[in-house]
Amino acid sequence: xxxxxxxxxxxxxxxxxxPVKRRVPANVxxxxxxxxxxxxxxxxxxxxxxxxxxxxxxxxxxxxxxxDGLYAGATAVVRVLGGHLxxxxxxxxxxxxxxxxxxxxxxxxxxAAGSSVAAIGVVLAADRTGxxxxxxxxxxxxxxxxxxxxxxRSFGVxxxxxxVGALLGPVAAMGVLAVSLGxxxxxxxxxxxxxxxxxxxxxxxxxxxxxxADRAAVSPGAALELLRRGDFxxxxxxxxxxxxxxVGDAFLYLVLQRRWDVPVAFFPLLPLxxxxxxxxxxxxxGRLADRIGRWPVFLGGHAALGAALVVVCGPVSGPSLAxxxxxxxxxxxxxxxxxxMAAAGPVVPAELRATGFAxxxxxxxVARMASSVLFGLAWTVWGPRPxxxxxxxxxxxxxxxxxxxxxxRS
Amino acid sequence: MKRLLIAxxxxxxxxxxxxxxxxxxxxxxxxxxxxxEQLTLAPGQLLFRDTGTGRVASVPVSDPGGxxxxxxxxxxxxxxxxxxxxCLTARPGVLPAVTDVRVLDANLAVRHQESLxxxxxxxxxxxxxxxxxxxxxVTGDSYAATGFSTxxxxxEVETGRLVKTIEELPVYTGDRRYFAADVNYWGTTFAPDGxxxxxxxxxxxxxxxxxxxYARYQGKVVxxxxxxxxxxxxxxxxxxxxxxSDGVWRLAVLDLATLEETELAETRGVDDQALWxxxxxxxxxxxxxxxxxxxxxxxxxxRLAEHAASPAVTG
Numbered sequence: 001x002x003x004x005x006x007x008x009x010x011x012x013x014x015x016x017x018x019p020v021k022r023r024v025p026a027n028v029x030x031x032x033x034x035x036x037x038x039x040x041x042x043x044x045x046x047x048x049x050x051x052x053x054x055x056x057x058x059x060x061x062x063x064x065x066x067x068d069g070l071y072a073g074a075t076a077v078v079r080v081l082g083g084h085l086x087x088x089x090x091x092x093x094x095x096x097x098x099x100x101x102x103x104x105x106x107x108x109x110x111x112a113a114g115s116s117v118a119a120i121g122v123v124l125a126a127d128r129t130g131x132x133x134x135x136x137x138x139x140x141x142x143x144x145x146x147x148x149x150x151x152x153r154s155f156g157v158x159x160x161x162x163x164v165g166a167l168l169g170p171v172a173a174m175g176v177l178a179v180s181l182g183x184x185x186x187x188x189x190x191x192x193x194x195x196x197x198x199x200x201x202x203x204x205x206x207x208x209x210x211x212x213a214d215r216a217a218v219s220p221g222a223a224l225e226l227l228r229r230g231d232f233x234x235x236x237x238x239x240x241x242x243x244x245x246x247v248g249d250a251f252l253y254l255v256l257q258r259r260w261d262v263p264v265a266f267f268p269l270l271p272l273x274x275x276x277x278x279x280x281x282x283x284x285x286g287r288l289a290d291r292i293g294r295w296p297v298f299l300g301g302h303a304a305l306g307a308a309l310v311v312v313c314g315p316v317s318g319p320s321l322a323x324x325x326x327x328x329x330x331x332x333x334x335x336x337x338x339x340x341m342a343a344a345g346p347v348v349p350a351e352l353r354a355t356g357f358a359x360x361x362x363x364x365x366v367a368r369m370a371s372s373v374l375f376g377l378a379w380t381v382w383g384p385r386p387x388x389x390x391x392x393x394x395x396x397x398x399x400x401x402x403x404x405x406x407x408x409r410s
Numbered sequence: 411m412k413r414l415l416i417a418x419x420x421x422x423x424x425x426x427x428x429x430x431x432x433x434x435x436x437x438x439x440x441x442x443x444x445x446x447e448q449l450t451l452a453p454g455q456l457l458f459r460d461t462g463t464g465r466v467a468s469v470p471v472s473d474p475g476g477x478x479x480x481x482x483x484x485x486x487x488x489x490x491x492x493x494x495x496x497c498l499t500a501r502p503g504v505l506p507a508v509t510d511v512r513v514l515d516a517n518l519a520v521r522h523q524e525s526l527x528x529x530x531x532x533x534x535x536x537x538x539x540x541x542x543x544x545x546x547x548v549t550g551d552s553y554a555a556t557g558f559s560t561x562x563x564x565x566e567v568e569t570g571r572l573v574k575t576i577e578e579l580p581v582y583t584g585d586r587r588y589f590a591a592d593v594n595y596w597g598t599t600f601a602p603d604g605x606x607x608x609x610x611x612x613x614x615x616x617x618x619x620x621x622x623x624y625a626r627y628q629g630k631v632v633x634x635x636x637x638x639x640x641x642x643x644x645x646x647x648x649x650x651x652x653x654x655s656d657g658v659w660r661l662a663v664l665d666l667a668t669l670e671e672t673e674l675a676e677t678r679g680v681d682d683q684a685l686w687x688x689x690x691x692x693x694x695x696x697x698x699x700x701x702x703x704x705x706x707x708x709x710x711x712x713r714l715a716e717h718a719a720s721p722a723v724t725g
Contacts, residue, residue, distance in 0.1 A: 050547065051500065051507050051529050174504065176432050182502040183435035193428035200420045204413045254591070376614075379591040
């Protein structure tokens with residue numbers, strides 16, 4: 001019925017045909033550990049960077065915004081390129097390692113850049129390039145290392161470990177700042193050391209593409225070739241369509257904050273609420289996706305976001321509803337981020353897995369960027385509440401359409 | 411087994427290196443510091459942040475090259491007017507950033523303190539000494555994406571009224587009210603009588619000069635591409651940062667009656683809220699120093715103090 005059925009027909013019926021291997025593959029755990037450590041490193045820098053730029057170097061907010069937003073678009077191209085090269089050279093681990101290594105070296109680059117804004121811009125661009133390079137090959141490795149019937153669980157485990165790192169990063173940065181009496185170079189150097197541990201773990205414990213790969217030629221036009229495959233194209237298009245009606249985090253938190261008059265001091269804690277729920281639910285929802293189908297869970301995640309939007313704008317108010325909205329937002333992340341990869345995995349041939357994932361992710365990312373522009377416009381013209389309600393309506397329509405049309409079936 | 415050993419050894423080495431670096435940074439910052447002197451807001455001083463120590467220091471305005479007296483007060487941003495001063499300090503080691511806003515009396519003793527989210531960006535005191543106002547730089551508004559916003563607030567010294575953010579200020583362009591989700595204000599400046607103020611409004615990639623009536627609490631857009639306004643003591647002109655290209659600003663003065671702009675003789679890019687020393691000279695921080703330039707576009711810039719930022723003049 002859904003795409004999960006293309007490889008494992010019995011899963012769609014909700015009956016476990018044979019006991020799924022109980023243990024999470026070692027390679028997935030290794031990649032999860034690498035992501036955990038790397039996220040500690042990168043979130044350390046993300047947490048202190050605004051302070052460093054504005055206080056340490058005296059940049060003003062607009063300059064920071066420029067520096068920050070400049071390279072968001074470029075990573076989309078790099079991501080597809082990284083996926084393609086990894087497939088072409090048949091070296092998923094090497095390309096992912098290159099990405100991790102580049103990002104690690106960039107932490108030293110921040111030290112070397114000193115107070116030169118231009119140099120910091122270059123370093124940040126290189127850092128994002130590293131992140132773009134590694135994402136496709138890494139997710140391909142996760143999917144190729146997993147039992148096709150347990151892809152959702154594998155991605156759930158990986159994303160949960162990843163989120164632990166993201167939560168620990170700011171804590172680590174605070175610790176370094178406290179011990180070093182506010183030294184930013186100490187944060188950057190520690191971040192480098194932590195990232196280097198991540199690279200070390202990758203080199204030592206991650207195995208490249210287990211099993212034999214088909215020897216089919218991977219041409220430069222492989223990504224285009226992939227898009228000619230109907231089932232793959234439909235995933236890309238529907239993921240992008242859903243991305244286009246997704247409301248960005250910043251807007252949701254802003255509405256939450258205004259509705260419940262959250263003290264501004266607690267405002268930064270809202271994303272932590274989302275992350276905590278994401279962390280808790282990533283694995284259970286991944287397993288659920290393996291059982292009942294990944295695409296329905298992916299759609300369900302978007303429905304959760306729609307419900308969160310309705311809750312924040314609904315007629316009933318109360319602190320428990322704010323918590324509910326945050327929980328639904330966490331469900332949205334848990335049911336969409338890794339689950340989409342699990343859904344896309346079976347329809348992409350193994351030798352094009354990295355390219356395929358990169359294309360899906362890029363389509364979704366570009367659509368979400370466009371959505372935030374559109375939503376910002378609606379917010380301006382109609383005001384927050386109508387804009388959110390309209391967005392929730394649009395989301396419902398697209399989710400319903402995706403459920404009725406059932407674009408992704410075997 | 412061998413891999414495990416290498417991983418363990420490598421991790422211990424790397425973490426050890428990080429610990430050594432961090433502890434060394436701590437000792438490097440704890441070098442012997444000069445004894446603190448008691449400063450006051452007596453007239454005729456140029457006060458600023460001594461960037462070596464991070465503390466407020468003073469030199470005579472008439473002889474800025476003269477002996478520097480350094481107080482024990484640590485501030486990232488500092489401003490004075492009449493008998494009131496304000497000191498913004500980022501709380502060390504706290505993430506996301508929290509700023510302590512301290513309102514000080516003429517002896518630099520703390521009269522009032524607020525702790526607000528964000529990193530210090532700008533600080534000012536209204537010319538009558540009654541309103542302390544500031545801009546903080548706030549991040550962490552999103553889980554998946556990074557971004558920034560500014561929050562400008564004010565505190566009435568006599569009444570104790572606190573406005574944490576002025577972003578609710580209704581603003582009109584012509585007779586139409588301006589609405590946008592991404593409104594940010596930064597760089598506020600008050601008129602001598604405290605009844606009106608100016609600020610930068612940033613929205614959708616553009617910046618505007620907003621003039622606001624403080625009592626009616628309503629603003630209007632005066633002009634585009636004006637950042638960090640600073641009103642002259644006579645209230646007729648605004649010194650500001652004019653964006654000439656991405657990330658490059660020039661210091662200019664806008665005549666509020668004629669809306670005529672004059673670029674000042676400082677040709678380097680300035681990223682600071684200018685300060686009027688008097689009606690003819692503006693001061694600003696640049697390249698780890700405090701500089702002065704004539705306000706009419708003539709002459710040239712000269713450095714008043716090295717290793718200094720955030721100038722303030724007592725009068």
